[in-house]
Amino acid sequence: MAEITFKIFRYKPGVIDSPRYDTFKVDVEDYMTVLDVLEKLRLDDPTLTYRHSCHHGSCGTCGMLVNGKEVLACVTNVMELGTPVVTVEPLKNAPLISDLVVDMVPFFEKYGPVEMPLIRESEYLPEGKPSEEVGTYTRLESCLECGLCLSACPMVATDPDYMGPAALAAAARVVQEPRGQDAPAILKMVDNEQGCWRCHSAMECSEVCPNDVDPGGMIMYLRQKLISRKLKGHY
Amino acid sequence: MAQRGSLAWLWQAFTGLLLVILLTLHMIANHFMANGLLTYEGIIQHLSNPVVLVLEILFLTSVIFHAMSGIRALILDWGVSKSVDNTVTRVLVVIGVLMLAYGVWLFTVIL
Amino acid sequence: MGKPHVVIIGGGATGAALAHDLTLRGVRVTVVERGEVTSGTTGRHHGLLHSGARYAVKDQESAKECIQENMILRKIAPDTFELNNGLFVAITEEDMAYHSAFIDGLETCGIPYKEITPKEALQREPNLNPAVKAVVEVPDGTMDAMRLPLRFFATAQSNGAIIKTYTEAMELLMSGKTITGVRVRDHVTEKDYDIGADIVINASGAWSDKIAAMAGVHVPLQPSPGVLVAVYGRWNNMVLNRMHRSGDGDIILPQRTLSVIGTSSWVVKDPDQLEMKKEHIQLMYKMGSVLVPGVKHAKMRAAWAAARPLIGSEGEASTGRELSRTFKCFDHADHGGVEGFVTIAGGKATTARGMAEVTTDIVMKKLRMNVPCRTRDVVLLPHTAYYRRRM
Amino acid sequence: MLAEEYKRPEPLWPKKRLGEWFSIAKKGAGGWAFLLHRLTGILLVLYLFLHFYVLSTLSRGANAYDNLTVLMESPFLLLLELGLVAVIVYHGLNGIRLMLLTLNVGVKQQKEMFWVVMAITILTTIIAALFMF
Known part of the structure; x- marks a missing residue:
């Protein structure tokens, strides 16, 4: 287990109009994926929005940028990233609806x-x-x-x-x-x-x-x- | 009028391949066979060979086409409308033809 | 617009099938879902199109529902399933002892089956444990846990249903003992607003009791999570099940380029607090490799937990395995004395259409409408139709 | 607020981002090949105009041209010329790589092909440097 800092992209029309990054410190277990961390964070902050469904890389909803690279959050192990700070952003080249949610x-x-x-x-x-x-x-x-x-x-x-x-x-x-x-x-x-x-x-x-x-x-x-x-x- | 899709791509590839061959010849002819082209006299002498002249004109044509077509591809990648594409293509054709004419004129002047 | 308006809370498989059924019967429908559609339990299930064989001995009501719905889904959602059938395999002597009861169960429930020799089973599935003793083939299949519900949503949407994602039900609006609508919060804009409704249907699966509590009523529901493990590689083409009483890690399901090993089972109070049980991952590997020895060293793609919505009272179950997989529809006029509020709970993704039919029949009666169900025959739109520009 | 009064705003549309062509946040070798091909292509067009300018002195007689070539013997310009060799060799070889890819040849080996292109480019540049200096 290690403490990892997450920098998460936030944008909400009419609420957060100029996007910003929120920082969270999370205790990460070795089996945890980026999606697991988001799930954990949402318990405290229900306004955090992201797409997800199957949790094993079969539905393709949780695509996002983790440390600048396009990945499925559900099959991206946090510890294997090997960085003390993990940046999470929405996909590029798609209309942005809110936080990490893009319009498909x-x-x-x-x-x-x-x-x-x-x-x-x-x-x-x-x-x-x-x-x-x-x-x-x-x-x-x-x-x-x-x-x-x-x-x-x-x-x-x-x-x-x-x-x-x-x-x-x-x-x-x-x-x-x-x-x-x-x-x-x-x-x-x-x-x-x-x-x-x-x-x-x-x-x-x-x-x-x-x-x-x-x-x-x-x-x-x-x-x-x-x-x-x-x-x-x-x- | 503009060549679109695969045809434009094929021409770009064809001239590209031609350039690789011609440039190799160009380099061999200019820097290994001739004793350097760093003097005016040297160039005149070099170009007086008709084979070299033909190859040089072919080289000139390909390089201008390849360059203009490359610029056009770059502009099309910007996602422009068909009318912009047409305008761009016309402008590039004009520039290309002018460059070609100037090049050929240069040959006639110095020979 | 003179049409009655129904609000469905929950955008999972049940909500999707309900929206489809209700729009077909001439009702205006709004679905509210707090996250992405199918982000709760629906998307996370292993993606088994049940033949019902798993429940043929202990839970025959559920088994009959499964085989009936299995056959209907093949008709209304063609080309959504890997219809490779499934095998129930006996590996140990204990499994063999279950064999005759299993066959009796399949007969009783009307599940088509065929006994095949272990040799033939190994020809079909070369990675199967060679120690296999007896094999029964049943019409199991693999579904895409997200795209089947999307087809229901897509069809409902084209018939006028409105699907609101990232919209969480915060409060049920009541006038006396009658529900008049839902107060929702849009997590995109962080604004609250009210949606008026003639009837509100609570289709929130494992969260049903939480929603019911907003109306002061109770649903006997046990959220029962299980751990699933997906490994790289497709180790088998048919669904492989252990022929014994349902237990941990008794199924390996091929899906796209992966194989999914499932599942374990325990019960929790709050379906949001799904702490992953690390030791269950090891258990899945261990039990899975009894079926297919090769998966022992397969690379893990993901491990996750999903909460089944099982009907049962608190204290009735310690692992969730004791509880039936069947579903139940509660008209809260009879269960708690609240008018205009219906809860549909329990069931499985395979039976979602049937759950919707039963629920919609009840809703029709409440709305004093008399339109028969057509969802057995209407072929669903492709899932890609769900993603279209909304008005 | 009632549902009838509520409307979610339109999603934020991304602008066209030219920076993506030249961004160095590349995911793989193919991305680098693309970036270098584009950069060298632009450089070569610029050089083409420069080359035309240099040769235009030919029309103004022997003196004008010879004066310019003396200038070109300076170490700085020789270094630029060496750069030109690298740029041309890269663009040409990678062009062949792209052509092969379009013919569906060696797509699985496209990364290895890029490394070969780079290796030959560097090697040629070194040889050219030995000739020049």
């Missing part, structure tokens, strides 16, 4: 139209033979829709109309496995300067992705698909 509506306005199916075939334990009744094993898609990649992307920072890594990665998933979706239409949708050609391969999205979606790699996959289609069209 713009994220889903980009992401939703791709209509990536939530269920995919499971590639785990390929040696396993599912029963005839089930046919093939399925699993939930990897993308948690947390928005970390959009926050880390330097292009989204200056061009809010850029589709961004999450939606492009979803598009690439549809191209890889259409599962009933219209893959050529999706390819056409991303083939423009607000789609996969805005990316400058900084790969910051893949760096922060909590679930190995590798959005940067997926954008490169889309580009290669588009280029080879274009070349084929010319001869």
